[in-house]
Amino acid sequence: MTEKTLAERIGPAPAPTLPTHSATAGWRTATADDIDAIHAVQAAADAVDHPTWITPREDVADAFDLSYIDHGRDTLIAFAPGGEAVAFSSAMLHPSREGTLTVTIAGAVRPAWRRRGIGTAALRWSHARARQQLAEAVADVPPGEWALQIKVYAEESAPDVVTIAEPLGMRVERWFTTMVRDMSTEPPHPAIPDGVELVPYSADRALDVLAARNDAFRDHWGSLPTTEESWRKFVGGEFLRPDLSRLALDADGRVVALCLASVNQDDWETLGASHAYIDLIGVVRDHRRRGLAPAVIAASLEAIAREGLSKAVLDVDTENPSGAHTLYERLGFVATDRSLALVQRF
Incomplete structure (x- = not known):
């Protein structure tokens, strides 16, 4: 039996389509003008999910300066009818090419907007984008043994992430x-x-x-x-x-x-x-x-x-x-x- 190629291991990886949701006014990918909107969503989520620390705005802004992240393709934002950002999700391919290709998914939903399927739609979009990133990356790597993986981190106090991620093929591997x-x-x-x-x-x-x-x-x-x-x-x-x-x-x-x-x-x-x-x-x-x-x-x-x-x-x-x-x-x-x-x- 012939060993699968890297592309075959990933399988079909079409570009993700923007979600639709009856409670939201629309979805789009991000620009640097969205830094404050993304941070506001993250801070609101932090206050509930891990109330002992809040993600600094600088962390969000720094991600927009990194050369290996294209937020116009990698980050999705959902907006309420009034224009407020209510959720975001990103898929970020690590720049290392030392035998491992890793995409990390991160995101948040404002607590008042949870349990409506918005987080599910956002994470599914980022998962599709992550598969696309891996498919694009394997086309440029030299032959060899490569580990290919998608990760997402979650607080134990926020089990919804596990509920959404497991049907996509993700499994809990580590605790911190x-x-x-x-x-x-x-x-x-x-x-x-x-x-x-x-x-x-x-x-x-x-x-x-x-x-x-x-x-x-x-x-x-x-x-x-x-x-x-x-x-x-x-x-x-x-x-x-x-x-x-x-x-x-x-x-x-x-x-x-x-x-x-x-x-x-x-x-x-x-x-x-x-x-x-x-x-x-x-x-x-x-x-x-x-x-x-x-x-x-x-x-x-x-x-x-x-x-x-x-x-x-x-x-x-x-x-x-x-x-x-x-x-x-x-x-x-x-x-x-x-x-x-x-x-x-x-």
Whole structure:
């Protein structure tokens, strides 16, 4: 039996047609003029689905600056008769071409407009667009073993996404946990390995830290290399706090571990406490099992405590092979909310 080609694995992938719905005035794809409308939908949904944090407008705006996203084809918006945006959905093909092609679907529906089939129509459109993106991408990749997948993430508190996605062939594969540390207790002081120096993050090391990040996450579930374009958006954004972030350098000055933290004061009211969010924690593969992770995290926690912030927050893959969940518990973090990832593989 002949092995299927990549195109055959995906199957028919026609361009999606705009949905119609009796409760909406119309649907169209997005432009940069829709940033505020999309953020308003997302913020309204966030307040219900995960009320401890709200997606910053900057995150939405940054997505319109990335060269590999064409919102005129990739993002759909639904409008109410009065002109208000009530839902949106995007399908974004990751730019990595290292053996995996991944499209991530994201979107939201205003809570008052849910349970009417609008979210179903939006997600189905994005799923069709995702299949089209994969079909277009496989035509340009070199021969070889390729993983092809579509993903969507959802909060455990918002089960409607699972109900809509599963009939499309998507299955829950992974769970993630939000963990919070009360900074009223003193951070631990683990030993710093010999030959290692801990320093704050600095912009001149941006690409060195990117290289360390990509090496550290290469064997993590679902992780793909971060591009320089996306990385500079993150480290150059207004929320990253270099003074609260820490790097571990070896004797040659190479970045071998990282703990990057950010602060978004708009989230303080929703969580009910001032806090820093730890975005990334990683140790390069040839320096693991040396105690670098607890050392670099503890150094960042000390900086957060000196800043006078009440809590530290992070998210972790519950099946992380490095045992991160247990490590964070030892450092004083307590599990709170959970989210999940659904995946369709071709």
